[in-house]
Amino acid sequence: MEVDVLIHWLWNTDCNFKCAYCSVSNKIKRFASYPALSRFFPYKHYGSGNRLYYEYDKMVDWFNTMGKTFCLHFAGGEVFLGDDFMRLCTVIAKDHYIGLSTNLVLPQARKFADTFDPRRVRCVIASLHLEELATTGSMKDYIENYLLFKKNGFPLQATVVAYPPLREKISFYRKYLGDSGVDFFYRPFVGFYQGKYYPDAYTDEEIAAFGLDLRVFMNRPRLCNAGNNVCFAHPHRGQVYFSPCPWTSKHIGKLYSHIDFSDKIIKCSKKECSCPLQSFEPELFNSALKKSKVAK
Numbered sequence: 001m002e003v004d005v006l007i008h009w010l011w012n013t014d015c016n017f018k019c020a021y022c023s024v025s026n027k028i029k030r031f032a033s034y035p036a037l038s039r040f041f042p043y044k045h046y047g048s049g050n051r052l053y054y055e056y057d058k059m060v061d062w063f064n065t066m067g068k069t070f071c072l073h074f075a076g077g078e079v080f081l082g083d084d085f086m087r088l089c090t091v092i093a094k095d096h097y098i099g100l101s102t103n104l105v106l107p108q109a110r111k112f113a114d115t116f117d118p119r120r121v122r123c124v125i126a127s128l129h130l131e132e133l134a135t136t137g138s139m140k141d142y143i144e145n146y147l148l149f150k151k152n153g154f155p156l157q158a159t160v161v162a163y164p165p166l167r168e169k170i171s172f173y174r175k176y177l178g179d180s181g182v183d184f185f186y187r188p189f190v191g192f193y194q195g196k197y198y199p200d201a202y203t204d205e206e207i208a209a210f211g212l213d214l215r216v217f218m219n220r221p222r223l224c225n226a227g228n229n230v231c232f233a234h235p236h237r238g239q240v241y242f243s244p245c246p247w248t249s250k251h252i253g254k255l256y257s258h259i260d261f262s263d264k265i266i267k268c269s270k271k272e273c274s275c276p277l278q279s280f281e282p283e284l285f286n287s288a289l290k291k292s293k294v295a296k
Contacts, residue, residue: 003097003122004068005261006284007242008275009233011085012077017103017132021163021189056084056091062256064095071122073099080108086116093120101125105133105141110148118153126158128184130166130173143180150181158184162202162210164193170209186210188217190274199272216279217272224268225277225288227252228261246275265292 227244
């Protein structure tokens with residue numbers, strides 16, 4: 001599918017899981033205090049309960065004025081707990097594409113798989129939180145919904161955070177989930193565990209056991225198309241702003257106003273990166289590289 005621009009959108013911070021390694025709810029206060037971004041849309045009241053009806057079509061009309069095809073990738077929290085999320089996706093998909101990151105266990109996820117057109121979905125990141133699934137008794141729901149998404153033709157990736165305590169259970173989960181038809185891979189944990197900072201603290205044995213390629217996440221420095229054809233949405237002072245990267249406070253636009261995409265690609269100065277676009281979004285990266293100058 002042809003996509004000109006990818007917008008990563010932290011839709012909400014509510015979640016049905018309480019993962020120890022969660023960077024949204026536990027570690028980064030500026031994320032944990034985010035209100036649901038749905039609340040920044042124009043709305044009207046309806047019904048006897050005075051419910052809110054968010055006018056998502058106005059956002060899509062605004063995107064249409066730019067003459068580009070967008071993909072809005074929604075993450076949380078758990079996106080299916082967000083206000084009116086299913087209708088939001090339906091409205092966007094009329095003219096653009098969506099992506100989403102979800103833990104896949106809620107009934108709303110199953111409804112989405114049964115009713116939504118997979119041709120309008122660029123990617124479903126099926127976050128596999130092994131310990132939470134075991135603790136909450138949700139493993140069966142995850143497996144059933146994973147297989148349903150796969151059967152219905154959704155582009156699906158199951159990922160597991162390589163949290164150090166999982167090391168002892170790698171073989172068990174590989175066999176159990178493999179026998180159940182779930183293909184998955186590990187992504188590095190970024191943060192502190194028992195006083196050590198990861199991914200720096202992974203031992204060679206842990207790297208081999210989890211099957212990690214940490215070179216993907218290390219900048220040398222790395223060229224990046226953030227702000228060129230990829231950006232991130234976040235709330236600030238009652239508005240939705242767009243930034244090139246989640247780790248910068250620089251604004252390049254505001255919802256219903258403008259997005260000033262750069263004609264350059266940048267050299268990232270960070271030592272390590274948790275979202276290397278060159279590896280995760282090669283089509284958009286190569287498109288930017290072909291059309292753009294390298295910023296000095």
